[in-house]
Amino acid sequence: MTIPMNFSPEVADARANGTPIVALESTIISHGMPYPQNVETARRVEATVRENGATPATIAVINGVLHIGLSDDELEGFGQAEGILKLSRADMAACIASGKTGATTVAATMIGAHLAGIGVFATGGIGGVHKGAEETFDISADLRELAETPVTVVAAGAKAILDLPKTLEVLETLGVPVIAFGQDEFPAFWSRSSGMAAPLRMDTADEIARAQLIRRDMGLPGGQLIANPIPHDAEISADELAPIIAQAISEADNQGIGAKSVTPFLLGRIFELTNGKSLESNISLVLNNAKLAAKIAVAMGK
Numbered sequence: 001m002t003i004p005m006n007f008s009p010e011v012a013d014a015r016a017n018g019t020p021i022v023a024l025e026s027t028i029i030s031h032g033m034p035y036p037q038n039v040e041t042a043r044r045v046e047a048t049v050r051e052n053g054a055t056p057a058t059i060a061v062i063n064g065v066l067h068i069g070l071s072d073d074e075l076e077g078f079g080q081a082e083g084i085l086k087l088s089r090a091d092m093a094a095c096i097a098s099g100k101t102g103a104t105t106v107a108a109t110m111i112g113a114h115l116a117g118i119g120v121f122a123t124g125g126i127g128g129v130h131k132g133a134e135e136t137f138d139i140s141a142d143l144r145e146l147a148e149t150p151v152t153v154v155a156a157g158a159k160a161i162l163d164l165p166k167t168l169e170v171l172e173t174l175g176v177p178v179i180a181f182g183q184d185e186f187p188a189f190w191s192r193s194s195g196m197a198a199p200l201r202m203d204t205a206d207e208i209a210r211a212q213l214i215r216r217d218m219g220l221p222g223g224q225l226i227a228n229p230i231p232h233d234a235e236i237s238a239d240e241l242a243p244i245i246a247q248a249i250s251e252a253d254n255q256g257i258g259a260k261s262v263t264p265f266l267l268g269r270i271f272e273l274t275n276g277k278s279l280e281s282n283i284s285l286v287l288n289n290a291k292l293a294a295k296i297a298v299a300m301g302k
Contacts, residue, residue, distance in 0.1 A: 003115065004096060008069030014055035015117070020297035022049045022290065023068075023113035023121040023151070026060035029075070030084040030103035031264050032124070033279065039079035041283050043072075045290045049122070052294035059112040061087060064099035068116040078103075088141045106153065107145035110223065119212065119300055120152050122293035124286045125189040126225065128158040128167030130262065131249060138258065139170065147174035151223040152212045154293040156230050156285040157187040157194065160238070161245055161266045164194050172199065177215075177224045179208060181292060187229035190281045191238040198227060205292065209299035228292050234284035236277060244273045 007015065014021050024045060029038045046056035057069040060078060070078065078084070085102035087095055092111060095102040104112055106126050113121050127140025146153060158167045168186065171178050180186055180198030188194035202208050212224055248269035252258075257265045270278045 003066060004064060005066045005068060005115070007116070008057070008067070008071055010055055011057045011069035011116075018301070020054040020120075020294070020301040021057050021118045022054045022293045022297050023109055023116075023118045024049070024056055024058040024290070025106060025109040025121070025123050026058055026070075026078065026103040027086055027105045028124060028286070029058075029079050030081070031086055032267065032282075035079050037279070037283075039076055041286065042075055042079065044283075045122070045286055048287050048290040049294045052291050052298070054120075054294035054297045056290075057113070057116065057118060059104050059109050061092070061095050061100070061102040061104070063101055064096050066096060066112055066115070068112060068118075089145060090141065106142040106155075107140075110145050110149045110151045110153065113151050114149050119150070120154070120293050120297040122154045122286070122290040124155065124282055124289070125157060125159040126153065126155050127263070128162040128164070129170055131161075131163045133163060133166060136258070138262075143167070143170050143174060143176070146171065146176045146225055147222040149223055150212070150216060150221065152208065152226060152293075152296060153223055154226045154228055154289045154296065156189050156289060157227045158189065159263065159267075160189040160191065160241060161249065161263070161270070164188060164196060168196065168199070171225065174222075175220075176222055177211065179211070179224060179226050181208070181226055181228045183229055187227050188238055189285070190230060190236040190241060190278060192229040192232070192235050193238055195238070205295035206299045209296050209302075213300065226292070226296070228285075228289050230281060230285040231288055234281045236274065236281055241270075244270055247273065
């Protein structure tokens, strides 16, 4: 059975011409930011990819069709739509089979990118091990996807609301290369510093691209996590964030919020508690990741 898949005209041209392509997720549009900032940010991210020599491919499922790249009208409609499903590995195929519409998380975007032959993906931050996971077993499917699907993912580390030491431990167990770009420390999403050393460090897009290609030639499964620190001028220090994150997590626990609802709730509360600063930082780091991902895609194309 053929997977119902649609390539936007821009992505189709890039595939035909051999232009490097960078995959982009759609959950950040539907569940990560309010309208119209979500659509404005998505357009800025796509523009950043183009400015750095690659073609953007925002991935989403619309009416049961896997879209690799969205037109401007589709992006606008997606940003305003309500009731969009949040898709990961477990429910992506069911959404397509049911003819529904869903936004792709990191894991689902990696799957879509791989199906489309795209080797680089830019996002904000990956999911990981949630605090208290020793009791709840709440661990994002993003981690196993990184171990299985050969896509290089550029992110500002894992989201700071997570248990970062446990997240790094799981990634190590799964054999996922975690590479900090340009620094020795693992970044913590809104903060450049997490207090933890990065397992690996690379300083150029060429080196990162070569590492993924060598993994392919060695027959090693999975991709790479490129931890790209947020720009200095957009950073919120870990010390400033710690009590805010603790308050948001406490509120989520008290309200019984869990599963796929917990991350949007926590990000929303942190936005409120930082008076919107967290969203400004989020936009900055996503643009920064898109720039690096485009450079890696160009390097892979060489």
